Amino acid sequence: MSYLLSATCAVPAAGAVLTAALPAGTGEARRRTTKAVALAVSAATLGLAIAVAAAFEPDGPRYQLTESYSWIRSFGISFSLGADGIGTVLALLTAVLVPLVMLAGWHDADPAAPEGSFESKRRTQGFFALILAVEAMVLVSFLATDVFVFYVFFEAMLIPMYFLIGGFGDRAGGPDSARQRSYAAVKFLLYNLLGGLVMLAAVIGLYVVAGDQGQATFSLPALTDAISSGKLVIDPTVQRALFLGFFFAFAVKAPLWPLHTWLPNAMGESTAGTAVLITAVVDKVGTFAMLRFCLGLFPDASKTFAPAILVLSLIGIVYGALVAIGQKDIKRLVAYASISHFGFIIMGIFAMTSQGQSGATLYMVNHGISTAAWMLVAGFLISRRGSRLIADYGGVQKVAPVLAGTFLIGGLATLSLPGLAPFVSEFLVLVGTFTRYPVIGIIATFGIVLAALYALMLYQRTMTGPVKESVTGMPDLKARELAVVAPLVALTLLLGVYPQSLTRIVNPAVNDTLSQVHRIDPAPAHPVAATNGGEQK
Amino acid sequence: MNPVNYLYLAALLFTIGASGVLIRRNAIVLFMCVELMLNASNLALVTFSRLHGNLDGQILAFFTMVVAAAEVVVGLAIIVSIFRTRHSASVDDSNLMKL
Amino acid sequence: MNSLIPLLVAAPLAGAALLLLGGRALDRFGHWIATALAALSFAFGLALFADMLGRDAEHRAVVERLYTWIPVDGFQADISFQLDQLSIVFVLLITGVGSLIHLYSVGYMAHDERRRRFFGYLNLFLAAMLILVLADNYLLLYVGWEGVGLASYLLIGFWQHKPSAATAAKKAFIVNRVGDMGLSVAIMLMFAEFGSFAFGPVFGAAGDASQGKLTAIALMLLLAACGKSAQVPLQSWLGDAMEGPTPVSALIHAATMVTAGVYLITRSAAIFNLAPDAQTAVVVVGAVTLVFGAIVGCAKDDIKKALAGSTMSQIGYMIMAAGLGPIGYAFAIMHLVTHGFFKAGLFLGAGSVMHGMNDEVNMRHYGGLRKYMPVTFWTFLLGTGALIGFPLLSGFWSKDKIIDAAFAKGGAEGWILGLCALTGAVITAFYMTRVVLLTFFGEKRWQPDGDGNLPHPHESPKTMTIPMIVLAFGSVFAGGLFTLGSSFLNFLEPVTGHQEGHPPFNSYVVSVIATVCMLAGVGLAYVMYGRGPVPVKAPVGSLLTRAARRDLLQDDFNHAVLVRPGSALAATLVWFDSKGLDGFVNGLAAAIGGLSGRLRRIQTGYVRTYALSMFGGTLVLVASTLLMRSV
């Protein structure tokens, strides 16, 4: 048994405790130590995650590097971890993004200016410790192979996130920003708790149903094996109810229209780094879980509900994009764009084709990277002017060309420009959906036009035109900020031209998932003899 | 006589203690009622020990006593400090928990 | 030799990366690097062309496969280049004209502080355009397709501080995106139908597919072509795109990118040939745009917008020719190449004029420039001649063939198309003569610029005139060269196929009619603009003129039909999101809050009350336990 996975999860957890326990103080040196320690921990986590990815054999069994420690024996709960292709890439994404988020939010937790804002000696420690705690919990969620363990961490994640959203704002809000922020935090918590409670009921229900047939376990591989081998047969009605219980929680987290309204508040009020954590990391647990738990545990119910879910995700795609077009607030715009993108991800998952699901998995990674780039640059912009309103900006490219350039790249990635990573995934999702549900696929394609609209309108309004007075003298990106953006841009490009590095890992897991739901790709009507494009007729 | 009578006694004492908690307002008396409840359960435990013929019940009663001691120490300390600030030992005077 | 193909793309791509990422250190000589890399790419192209000519017609197409781009089960997309006769024509046009325009820009952009970035974008454009024409599958083509869209976006909006430029750039990108949507749907259809989207397999299997599917694919491809080539109904962006620097208009919005639609249709000949309904649609789009663009071109006073209308119209010719099927493909491409020469030349000429006139674009403020800018004048005149089809110049040959082919379509259709083409020829001659007359002849109508300085027209520097001269040569001789012994036709035939058309009358007759039409247009223009003084302020004009000045109300139409309802919808949804969905949730929260407000009165704050409730709870528990036991 290797300890790689548990180490990957334990390092940030220990780091969170360590960071929180560092000596308090408001001095600059103290704060810098705290930040350095947190950054070092996240870098170590990244190293471990890379080691996991390197140790992962794409052609090996579904779950690798497995570990299992008995936890609550009487309920068959064990703390078991295992990496499959999908979990591995998402864990890697998490580990990549967290150090960058920390670097981007380097000064977000410095004691705020004296004007009545919340001041505390432990503010910096708290901020970085909370980020590390989120990272640890997300990693466990991605790597857990025990339904109960997953559930626990899926829910526990809410606690640090709640404090991150409620405690640390971007100092750009209006006079009642503190009230808005606590509203956002509470809304986030309530929505997700509601989802989590429903899921808890379903988790228990699953255990009871499985227990009745002699499969009293929470182990995901054991359950899926039992289901696919017919040893565990769940009554269709029960299966549908359990599926909905799981799906509801994930749909809130993801979020799927119409359960999305917490996201714009949460992303709008928190710091840019926290917003990235929400949309790029935490929300991915929702979509990831749909793929792993909903499909694996309830194949028949998944198939029953797939069309309805596809319609909801389609509405989400178009709706999110349209509402994004109408936004006046930069961060809320990004949030609604994310809602549109989550529509694509969910669509890819429930189209149940290999292209759709591989695309959806890639989409999770690519959306994480590209939105992080977009959002963080937006955060840098906002921190310079102290306003989130689009109307307060104009002509920034004249004074801060690098900032404008990276912001444009972020926007272009969001609108899925070919050559950048999101294109690959979006196209795969569209193709995968189209082959099974042509009409839905075509309507979803309108999303790419709408994406161009909101991304470019935002760029046009903030960056181009005559230089607004409020913007003059705005400094360009600093070295620290460049260090945040550069890896993201590089990754966007790299995964755009060479997505194989991910598809190689992801494809086997996707195929396994598809075989769990007994779905095969629709065959082309008139297949060509050789699909090798190299041959001329 | 059937030793089960001890259990009846314990039940009776417990009930009296519980009612006392509900009825009395003086925090010290309230605490005494709690002690009475604990003693009642101890009596039951000792009787169970006799019933089963092993000493585990007595051990449990022993731990109950220790915990009761701890509880009394802290509880009385709380009463004293409340009395200091509010000049009253009535539990009805400490009702800040309502909104 | 084939390994040169990726280098063809890599050279400008490297240039773009270098210039865009490199620091200010490159400001001084970066533009020369870009120009050199463009030229290098051209040299590679020539070498490959020579190599290709060395092989016989059957073996000229080669494929260079680099690696698998997206492998997901059945979905295999390769990064793989295919160089065949059609591609090489485009490669040479793109890199050749591209290099010239790089050179021109060195002079044109000499005083722009962001010149390095401009050249980076130009190189990026070259790379994307080369990917577009070299791709061996539709998905890679799509990469180039959107890549040129991006370059076009960046270059149109190069002077971002002008709100009009930024708006035009965004508009171009978004209208193009609508077309791109067509392309992506086409690719999805192909994948669903054939399980592949590489050229070879798809064309090979096209015969098996149903008529309906093929028509759908072809129509989607047509939508894509409309977007990129500014054809009706997605034409509205091209006029605004003239906000970009003039070399950009010359390279992207005249010579190369806008012709990508023609390339796409020609490349997909195997599909279009099997979908006659779609072909009819192509022809209709081409014919309508041909007339549309020409009318718009007549009414514009902005020299670049007049030329843009002309571009639209000329591409209409090409699209129409491509829609005619095997009788037209080769001619479409031929006209595309000659058009590339003379239209690029014309735009460069216009740029040169603007350069000398303090960036004035209104032709009514020109006049009499002939004497001040002789080189510009002569090259512009030759370009105009080529464009209007003056006998023996390039345009004459290629346009003649298209009109020929239109009539050869046969039947009423043939007549309608032929007449459309001839009408277009008349109008073309009219508006181009108008441009020349307004700009170079007549009295001086120069106006002081914003700072009150009267312009001092002067000939442009060598870096600008040399490309104009080279392109003028092309405008004069290319057409004749291609037609000589049908060399161009024979060269392309293995790719596009060819079928001799049978027009209702001899092709010489067509030439004569076309020439007469052309002369009529020139004469009309002379009567209107050559004899008397031209008013500095445009007269109100007829209803048609006013409509044409507003691009035949296309923007108003789009605004009324798409933009206004769209933004209203967005606003409604924003309202719905905050008041409807969120309102429901908040209402629920408020209701629960109210309820708990009532319930909290139970919380008296008295310890003993809580103790009582605990005791009561215990009572219930004990009772239920006992009951459960006894049952």
Next chain:
Amino acid sequence: MTSTGEAVQFWVLAVIAVGGALGMLLMKKAVHSALCLAATMLSLAVCYLAQGAVFLGVVQIVVYTGAIMMLFLFVVMLVGVSSEDSLKEQLKGQRVAAVLCGVGFGVLLIAGLANAKLSHFTGLSEANAEGNVQGLAKLIFTKYVWAFEVTGALLITAAIGAMVLTHREKIRERLTQRQLAAQRVKDNIQVPPLPAPGVYARHNAVDIPALLPDGTVAEDSVMSTLRERGQIRDVSQEMLQRMAELEEATADWLGRPSSARPQVAGPRQALETVPTPTKEEAE
């Protein structure tokens, strides 16, 4: 079945225990309640002994009755020996509900016990073969050693907790007498020393307030603890009465007309008057 001796003992002890418990519940004064509880505990201790729990019985007497109850008494002293609950209930329905719950609970428990089949008592003769203490020790230090250690920690924590809770943080430096005097002058509320309690021939006690010249009570003259408890013994009325009688007798003897007789202070208002503001209130 038990021996008759035990039965007799049980019935006696049970009566004492229940009586003690009820007494605790019903006595007004806390100190009486504590004594009643002690009685109950002692009888329970004997019950333990009778049931073979020798160690527990002794612990019950020594620790519980001896230590814990003493602690209670100390606190009662601290808070006020004779402070008594007014047995008037203020919470609506609390007492009725409490009694109902109590009765219901008792009935339930007894019914439950009656239903249980508890006829066979094993007895502890085997378990106590090596001696009760040894048996317990064996269990505590083997099977329950972990719980034992944790309990130890709990006790220490409780001890520290009690100290922390009752500890008064010394926020500022203790003032010297000189500083206090200066402060008094500065505050100008009570510059001279407080009046001494009233000392009359009959009463030599601290709980008797002095009288002011107008015959009202000087509350300051009684220590604040007694004042808090409301244990001021007011004898002024009696004194005034006597004074009035004396005046009357003197006037009669001198034969003064009734109009010229001096009036002794009228109806007393002493305890109703607003007491001199204490220092905290003044601030």
